[in-house]
Amino acid sequence: MAPGSPLWFDLIGFGAGGWGFALLRATGVTIALACAGFALGLVLGGAVAWARLSGRRGLAAAARLYSTVIRGVPELLVLYLLFFGGSAAIMTATRLFAGEGFVGAPAFLTGMLALALICAAYCSEVLRGAWNAVDAGQAEAAEALGLRPFAVLLAVTGPQVMRHALPGLGNVWQLTLKESALVSLAGVTELMRQSAVAANATSKPFLFYATAAGLYLLVTTASTAAMHRAERTSKAGERTA
Amino acid sequence: MTDLPFLVDCLLRLARGIPLTLQLAALSVAAGFCLAMLLALVQRGAVRPLAWFARAYVFVFRGSPLLVQIYLLYYGPGQFEAVRKSIAWSVLREPYWCALISLSLVTAAYGSEIIRGGLDGVPKGLVEAGQASGLSRLQNYRLIILPLAFRNALPAYGNEIIVMVKATSLASVITLMDVTGIAYRLISETYRVMPVILLSGAVYLAVNALVVLAVDWGAARLERPPGDGRRNSRVRIAVEPGRH
Numbered sequence: 472m473a474p475g476s477p478l479w480f481d482l483i484g485f486g487a488g489g490w491g492f493a494l495l496r497a498t499g500v501t502i503a504l505a506c507a508g509f510a511l512g513l514v515l516g517g518a519v520a521w522a523r524l525s526g527r528r529g530l531a532a533a534a535r536l537y538s539t540v541i542r543g544v545p546e547l548l549v550l551y552l553l554f555f556g557g558s559a560a561i562m563t564a565t566r567l568f569a570g571e572g573f574v575g576a577p578a579f580l581t582g583m584l585a586l587a588l589i590c591a592a593y594c595s596e597v598l599r600g601a602w603n604a605v606d607a608g609q610a611e612a613a614e615a616l617g618l619r620p621f622a623v624l625l626a627v628t629g630p631q632v633m634r635h636a637l638p639g640l641g642n643v644w645q646l647t648l649k650e651s652a653l654v655s656l657a658g659v660t661e662l663m664r665q666s667a668v669a670a671n672a673t674s675k676p677f678l679f680y681a682t683a684a685g686l687y688l689l690v691t692t693a694s695t696a697a698m699h700r701a702e703r704t705s706k707a708g709e710r711t712a
Numbered sequence: 713m714t715d716l717p718f719l720v721d722c723l724l725r726l727a728r729g730i731p732l733t734l735q736l737a738a739l740s741v742a743a744g745f746c747l748a749m750l751l752a753l754v755q756r757g758a759v760r761p762l763a764w765f766a767r768a769y770v771f772v773f774r775g776s777p778l779l780v781q782i783y784l785l786y787y788g789p790g791q792f793e794a795v796r797k798s799i800a801w802s803v804l805r806e807p808y809w810c811a812l813i814s815l816s817l818v819t820a821a822y823g824s825e826i827i828r829g830g831l832d833g834v835p836k837g838l839v840e841a842g843q844a845s846g847l848s849r850l851q852n853y854r855l856i857i858l859p860l861a862f863r864n865a866l867p868a869y870g871n872e873i874i875v876m877v878k879a880t881s882l883a884s885v886i887t888l889m890d891v892t893g894i895a896y897r898l899i900s901e902t903y904r905v906m907p908v909i910l911l912s913g914a915v916y917l918a919v920n921a922l923v924v925l926a927v928d929w930g931a932a933r934l935e936r937p938p939g940d941g942r943r944n945s946r947v948r949i950a951v952e953p954g955r956h
Contacts (some may be wrong), residue, residue, distance in 0.1 A: 543874070543920045544913040545881030547745040547892055555905040652777035656885065663779060672788065677788035682782060684776040 481675055483682050490669045490679070497665030498686050504579065504661055505648040508586025512647065513640070515587060516594025523599055536593065541592035546650050550585040554657045557581050582654030590647045591671075597639030604635045634705045641698035645691055653685070662686055722898060722911050730915065731893035736880040736890065737919075740815035741873055747816065748823030755828060766824070773821035778882055781818060786810040786886045811883035819876050826872060830865030831857065863934045870927030874920050881916075891915050 485491035522534035541549065558575030605628055612625040614620075655663035666683035670676040751766045773781065789795040789804045803809045834857050842852040856946055884893030895912040 540913065540917065543878075544916045545878040545882070545892055547881045548895065548909055548913055548916070551896065551899065552905060552909045555899050555903075556909070558904055559903065645910050647779040654777040655779070661735070661782075663777070666780075667783070675791055677784065677791040680780055680784040684780045687776040687780060688772065 479678055493665055497662040501651050501661040505651045507583045509590055509644055511587035512590025513594050515591035519595035520598040538592040538595050546589050549589055550653055553585045555580050563684045580657045582657050582659050586647055593643045597636050601632045601636035605631045637702050637705055726891055726894050726912050729894040733880050734892040737877045741876050743816040744819030744823055747820035748827055750825035752827040770821045773818050778818050782814045785814050807886040807888050822872055826865050826868045830861035833864040834860045866931050873923050877919055
């Protein structure tokens with residue numbers, strides 16, 4: 472390394488000229504983006520799974536088509552569809568009322584929505600499998616005890632479905648977290664984008680992309696550990712031989 | 713609203729990206745599979761440091777986004793003057809090679825986990841029977857363990873191939889003109905988002921449907937015991953596109 476050039480440690484540190492705070496903040500944005508996308512995706516995925524299990528032919532076919540198509544095409548295309556499609560829709564809308572010109576779709580919202588749509592397809596498969604894994608007798612017994620349908624779902628079948636779904640949902644979460652890096656292409660300043668900015672500003676791409684990889688690893692490892700804990704807790708009531 | 717000449721023109725232009733997409737997928741799956749075998753076998757082997765290395769490799773490549781890995785390989789080495797002056801630079805400055813290497817490295821990590829699962833699924837009794845009949849270690853692997861492990865691993869490996877077909881789309885972010893790269897260019901030229909995305913999505917779906925058929929066919933063949941003359945012992949396996 473040439474004398475006088477800043478040390479690596481200074482560049483990713485928190486002092487003057489260090490990118491530490493920016494990278495940490497961007498990691499926070501990544502986590503927020505992934506959490507929001509996952510939460511919305513879980514709700515949508517629940518709806519898609521319900522549609523597939525509803526017994527109504529058309530609805531089930533539509534849900535199946537959705538999950539097959541989304542899981543069969545690159546995630547990048549889904550993101551482009553929402554980002555460019557969203558911009559086009561907003562521009563059409565603004566043209567009706569006001570002037571011309573390019574109006575971008577709000578990047579964070581678009582990215583979150585894209586992640587949610589992808590996540591929903593995978594979640595629906597996990598939830599459907601988990602639902603089928605719960606013995607039908609459980610719901611029948613609850614009904615026989617006089618519980619209303621909503622109470623059956625809330626107190627009897629729901630918790631059991633979640634227990635079966637937990638490992639699968641953990642995988643989907645990891646996937647969503649890693650895919651959130653794609654949203655950098657839509658211009659959200661999350662970890663990936665911030666690293667690219669720092670890499671360009673300092674001409675140290677290796678340092679900053681390696682740091683980004685390390686931070687992603689940190690988040691995925693922490694969430695794996697949390698997931699294992701959650702799985703253990705969810706199994707606390709299970710009887711084992 | 714439908715504009716047939718435009719759609720046909722779009723499809724023809726997207727089709728020009730199919731060879732690159734297929735090439736990246738096929739070569740990375742093939743190279744990744746070889747590396748995955750090595751990683752899986754080394755993890756079962758007796759050489760501790762090698763096993764640790766393999767485990768660390770899998771951890772790193774599965775735990776970070778592919779996009780970061782591609783950027784790291786494509787933009788990263790340029791930071792070092794020594795690399796820029798070495799012979800490796802002629803490979804590393806080419807986006808094609810960077811994409812291919814990145815894709816191979818990442819699928820090796822996922823693939824090694826699948827193969828490890830397949831190897832674990834081989835019944836112990838069969839391995840011992842092989843030893844008892846006087847097979848050498850190598851013969852035991854070649855004749856008994858690996859064929860059974862492949863059969864166990866094939867459905868999951870089919871998923872991995874589909875994931876890789878989708879993952880080749882990331883090559884477009886480092887300027888390669890695969891199907892997604894061409895779709896991006898078409899959108900920025902014509903501003904017609906919906907038809908372009910739908911057509912390119914259909915291209916990927918078609919490719920992946922062919923992968924599913926091929927894996928089904930391969931699985932049916934593997935299910936048939938050697939010397940079994942029956943032609944139509946078709947076995948349905950559920951190969952669904954899924955991520956890890």
